[in-house]
Each structure stands twice: as structure tokens, then as C-alpha cells.
Amino acid sequence: MTEPDIPSAYVRDKRTAPPSREELRARIPGWGADLDPADRPSHPKLQYPADTGAHWDFPDRQPGSAGRERSIEHAFVTPVFGTAQPLHGLSGSIRRLAYDRFSEGRLAHWLLLIAGDRVDAWGSHLRSFATASPDNPVTETGVRTELTHGGLRSRAGRSDRRHHVLDPLLVAGPWVAGAGFGALAVRRLARVLRS
Amino acid sequence: MRAMTYRGPYKLRVEEKDRPRIEHPNDAIVRVTLAAICGSDLHLYHGLMPDTRIGHTFGHEFIGVVDEVGPSVQHLQVGDRVMVPFNIFCGSCWYCARGLYSNCHNVNPNATAVGGIYGYSHTTGGYDGGQAEYVRVPFADVGPVKIPDWMHDEDAVLLTDAAATGYFGAQLGEIAEGDTVVVLGAGPVGLIAAQSSWLMGAGRVIVVDHLAERLAKAREMAYAETLDYDEHDDVVVELKKQTDYLGADVVIEAVGAEADGNLTQQLTGPKLKLQGGSPTALNWAIDAARKGGTVSVVGAYGPVPNAVKFGDAMNKGLTLRMNQTPVKRQWPRMFEHVRNGHLTPRQMVTHRFPLEDIAEAYHVFSAKLDGCIKPLVVPGAN
Numbered sequence: 088m089t090e091p092d093i094p095s096a097y098v099r100d101k102r103t104a105p106p107s108r109e110e111l112r113a114r115i116p117g118w119g120a121d122l123d124p125a126d127r128p129s130h131p132k133l134q135y136p137a138d139t140g141a142h143w144d145f146p147d148r149q150p151g152s153a154g155r156e157r158s159i160e161h162a163f164v165t166p167v168f169g170t171a172q173p174l175h176g177l178s179g180s181i182r183r184l185a186y187d188r189f190s191e192g193r194l195a196h197w198l199l200l201i202a203g204d205r206v207d208a209w210g211s212h213l214r215s216f217a218t219a220s221p222d223n224p225v226t227e228t229g230v231r232t233e234l235t236h237g238g239l240r241s242r243a244g245r246s247d248r249r250h251h252v253l254d255p256l257l258v259a260g261p262w263v264a265g266a267g268f269g270a271l272a273v274r275r276l277a278r279v280l281r282s
Numbered sequence: 283m284r285a286m287t288y289r290g291p292y293k294l295r296v297e298e299k300d301r302p303r304i305e306h307p308n309d310a311i312v313r314v315t316l317a318a319i320c321g322s323d324l325h326l327y328h329g330l331m332p333d334t335r336i337g338h339t340f341g342h343e344f345i346g347v348v349d350e351v352g353p354s355v356q357h358l359q360v361g362d363r364v365m366v367p368f369n370i371f372c373g374s375c376w377y378c379a380r381g382l383y384s385n386c387h388n389v390n391p392n393a394t395a396v397g398g399i400y401g402y403s404h405t406t407g408g409y410d411g412g413q414a415e416y417v418r419v420p421f422a423d424v425g426p427v428k429i430p431d432w433m434h435d436e437d438a439v440l441l442t443d444a445a446a447t448g449y450f451g452a453q454l455g456e457i458a459e460g461d462t463v464v465v466l467g468a469g470p471v472g473l474i475a476a477q478s479s480w481l482m483g484a485g486r487v488i489v490v491d492h493l494a495e496r497l498a499k500a501r502e503m504a505y506a507e508t509l510d511y512d513e514h515d516d517v518v519v520e521l522k523k524q525t526d527y528l529g530a531d532v533v534i535e536a537v538g539a540e541a542d543g544n545l546t547q548q549l550t551g552p553k554l555k556l557q558g559g560s561p562t563a564l565n566w567a568i569d570a571a572r573k574g575g576t577v578s579v580v581g582a583y584g585p586v587p588n589a590v591k592f593g594d595a596m597n598k599g600l601t602l603r604m605n606q607t608p609v610k611r612q613w614p615r616m617f618e619h620v621r622n623g624h625l626t627p628r629q630m631v632t633h634r635f636p637l638e639d640i641a642e643a644y645h646v647f648s649a650k651l652d653g654c655i656k657p658l659v660v661p662g663a664n
Contacts, residue, residue: 095526096572102526105460105485115480115505117624121615122459122483128615129453129608133380136611140357140424141373146388147354149306157391164391167306167372167420169398169408172335182333182404191395197586200332200405201555208290208329211336215289220297227293229645236642236652246492246512247542251649253553258292 156186178207209265228258284661285414286640288338291329294641299339302410302418307354310422312364316439317412317637317659318343320368321469322582324648325539326403328552330559330584333392333404341659342368342400343443344412345435348422357423364426366419367609368443370398370409373424384606389420395585397606405585413640415661427613437620439658440470440627447580447607448474448536449616449625452482454578454603455532459483464521464530464570465506466563468496470630470656471580472536476504477625479534488524490517490566492542495653503629511543518569529572537563538581547589558584568595579604630656636663 095101105111111118121127145166152164156174174182185199215222225231232238242248285299302311320343326334348362358364371378371386377397378386389398390407398420401411411417419426429438437445448471457463463479465472468491479487488507489500497508509524511517522529539559540552543566551560559582567577568591577600595602619625632655635643640659647657 094528096528101528105462111480111485117619117622118480119459119483120619120622120624121478121481124456124458124482127453127482128612129381129450133382135379136381139373139378141378141421142354142356142423143374146372146374146421147307151305152391155391158393160394161391165388167370167389167398168391169404169410170305171339171408171410172337172404178335186392191393191585194586197332197584201586204329204332204334207336212290222289222293223295224293227289227295227641229294229639229641229643232642232645232651233649236646236654238649238651241649241651241653244512245650247548247650249545250542250548250553253549254292254649257553 156183158186158191160190176210178203178210181206224258224262283415284637285339285410286341286637288326288334288336288340290336292327294327294644296638296640299414301416304350304352305418306420307352308421308423309352310348310355310358310419310426311350312344312346312366312412312417312419312426313349314344314346314412314415314417314661316345316435317341317661318439318444319413319643319647319657319659320443321471321540322402322538323644325559325582325584327644327648328540330539330552330555331403331405332585335404338401338403339410339414340401341411341413341417342402343439344400344417345429345439345442346412346417349416351422355422358426363429365429365438365442366400366412366426367446368399369425369606369609370400370407370420371424372421381608381611382605383608383610393585399606413637413659415637425610427610430617432621433617434628436628436631436658440631440656441613441616441620442609443607444470444656445474445625445627446609446612446616447471449478449612450605450607451475451534451536451578451580452478454580454605455479455534455576456601456603457482457484457532460485461531462486462488462525463532463534465489465534465536466567467491467535467537467581468493468500468508469536472534473500473504473630473655474625474627475534475536475580476500476506479532480505481619481624488521488530490521493650496655499630499655503626517543518566521570525572529570530575531572532576532578533567533571535563535567535577535579535581539583541581550589555586557588558586559588561588561590564588565591568598568600571598571600573598574600576601576603580607582606631658633657635659637661
């Protein structure tokens, strides 16, 4: 390798200079409109906005915070909070334990919340079967778009096909396993009742 | 009202729910006219975000019409057409007072590490989102902005997150004139990050993905060079070769937790939830940046730890910059760029679904069928 062939990383300056401003402006709409780093919206990182629209020093407190779960890294339930899907049942107890016992810095906090999510999902699925609108894994997964939106054609040549094949297993697997355990339990119960 | 509801990983449906009500004096109720599905909604959809409750309504990219206001609201009136930043923020806490709207401390009792976000699980505050006919908008005097008459609705809805996040990502890169910028991910955020990199003086922009239609869009709307990582055994080596063995001055990681490109990371992250998503793009960013360079991270991850190559980041003297986007802080300048045609968010919209077809919309977007880059959701449409 002769000296002019030695790549930029091994010498003082880049071998190839960037295109000129004129060339870039001719090719790219708006090139350089935010060229000055000190004149960009998020510079500096900390800046005091002239007016945020807030007309309070501390916001009015939203009613209903008593008993609302919160991170123990907070001093109190924040003055405004979401009220969607309050804690309930077994999943609620698991989630409350995560909030009451473990800070956000502890892995147990997050693992308990994930466990609560799965219990919530299973409980909801089971409860849905006692309603007029039971969960339907076909309509709720939108899987019919595999036919209407080119499932095979769209994936041709893509490397992510390798893990897409797992998705049906992730969705249907627990249902199949649940049905299997259910059938076993029913058989065992029938045997016990017969004997 | 009709609203998208979560039924468990990979499962959604539209249900009848109660119309939201004013719960705080500075609340507004907005009738949603247009919403979008964000790549980060897929983290919820795949069950990757802890404390995502059954019945939750997703959606943090939406615009609409003010339908009702609380007694302390001064800046909005019923009938105003508004665009709503994905951040819920108070405008008065320590963080908001310093412009860090995405880090507001007064809106999310469930966590201190992340602010409030519409329709993004209870880990971000437990607010139902905008993939519905109506949505509760807290701090109506602080977040929403009236949509300028000249602005297209599809640009407006994309400015509420995806476009603003792409623009913010380029700023976090601290791009200097002539820099070589690599953008990982040619989704909506990456496409705008690539466009924005030129505005900040980049001398070269290379966009990396593996989906042909997205790479074509990066060439078409962002004038970028493109690199298909499926065509290379080792994308980092290819980037080193293309940058004369230096690496990129700036790498913008616009992928986040669903990253492809490494089967082990994909299996242990999005599939088995053993880590807070797949950090493949983040690790590529660390490896592909030149020593002393900057890695900007706007890809979103869950709170569970990730297998990140932190040693390389330290040894290379990288500057790592990241945050959720303080959207409203970006808007005045972004409005100019959109009006001047320097940023063209709606150019990346590929699909428009009625709200009633939300399960189909999520599957198409998640599996990236039919060339889907950005799907919009239209309440009330047939």
C-alpha cells in the first residue's frame, strides 16, 4: 500500500473533502438551514422557555389520588395522573406489590409488572368467554392481512422471516397449552368423580 | 365512543368505551380526527412494555378538535383544531421550566425515569391514548397548539412525534458542517432524521435498513446513500470501509427495541422479553461511530436491562446523547421547515386505515407487509 492509498483513519485528515456548500445547496432542499449548532431548538439542553403556557407554580391536584399506585421514587402521587384501567384482581395485587415494595431501579419491580401483565391477559381472556364478545385470536391479531396485504410477497428475501415464523407460536402457543391443561384437568376430575 | 383496546400481546380490538371526561381543571377533551401508529406502539403491541393493562387504548400521535374544556383552560376553545405533542407535561416543574418537556415530573406517578405519554401503558402514567374517537388531554394550556391554516393534516399528525423525533435525533448528534452521518433505520423517524441531518450541514448521509421500499424512500425523500444490511455479512465492517476506516462522525440510532439484524438479540428481546428489547442497532451505532464521535439515540427501549456493548463506547470516547423528544420545543422551527418544503413528513405515509380495522393496521405495520412505512388511523371512516 503506497502512502496515498492509506485510508483516512491512519493519517491526519480525511482523504476526501466533503462536497462544497454550493454543491450541497444545489442538490439538497434546505441544506444548512440549521448550520449553526448554537441556533437549534434543543441547544442548549437546558434552557428556560419564555412561556410554557402554565399559569400556576404548582398545578391543581386532580381529585382521586388516594390509593393510586405510584413509584416509591416519587414523593407523592403526581398532581395529574391517568385513571385508565385501575388495578383490580390478582394482577392488581401483583402490580401493587411491584409499586409498593420495589423502586424502578430494582429488576424485581419490572419482572413483577410483566408477570401482572400476563395474569391480566389470561384473566381477561377467560372472563371474555363469559360475555357476548369473547376474544377471537383471528380477528384480534389482524392475521387475515397475510392474505389481503401480501404476506408472502412482502417477506420475499427478508432476513426477519426467520423470527416471524415464531409469532404464531407466541400467540397461539399459550392457547394450545391452556386448552391442553384444561382437557387434562377435566379428564382427571372425571376420573376422580367416577372412583 | 369507539376506541382501540389492547387484549394481550399481538391482540387488539375496537370496543365501545365511555367518552373521557374532564378530570382536572386544565383538561380538555379532544375529538380525534386523525391518528397514527408509531413504531414504539409496537413495543406495547408485542407485550414488551411492563404494566400494559388489558383494555388500554394506545395512540400518542393524534390531532383533533377541542370538544370540551375544563374551568381553568385559558388558551383553547371548543372547536379549535389542535395538534397534541405525544408528551403530557405541566409546563411548571423543575424539568419543564428548563425545556425538558419529555421529562416532566408532575404527570406520571408510576415512574420517575420517564414522563407522561398518551396511550403508552401505565409505566408512562396510565393515560388512554388517541387511537379512539375522543381523548383526554391534560394541561390543555401547555401542550396542544392550534394547527396553522396552511398545514396539511397528515403533516400535523406526524409532527406530534415521528417527525419531531427525527429532527431531535439529528440535533442530539451535534452535527458539524461536513460530517458523515449514518442513520440506522429507514422508518419514519430515521427518514426525517436523514432529512434533518442535511439541514444541520452534513456532508454525507448514509441510511441503513434491510427493507427495500424504505431504503428507496430514503433515497427519494432524504437524498441519502443507502445500505442494505442483508446484503453484507457484517454491516459495521461495510460502514468502516465506506468511511475510509474512520467510522461515522455521527450515528443516529432510529430503531429501538424491535431491531432486526441479530437473531439472538431478537429472540431474547422482543420475543422472550428477557431484555428490554433488541439492542442490535444501538450496538451497531457504537461500533460504527468513529472514536470521539457521537451516537444519538432516539430509538425507544423498555426499562428492563439490555445487552449493550458499553465497554466499546467507553474505549472509543463516544458521546452518547439521548432522550424522549420534547416535541413542542421543536415545533416553531419545524413549522418553518415544513412550510418551506425542507422537511416533508407526509411523504412517508403509505397506509390509511379506518379505526375499525385497527387490528389489521397493527399487523401490517408490525410485519411490514405491503411496503408499509407509516400507517394512519382515521376514526369514523369506513
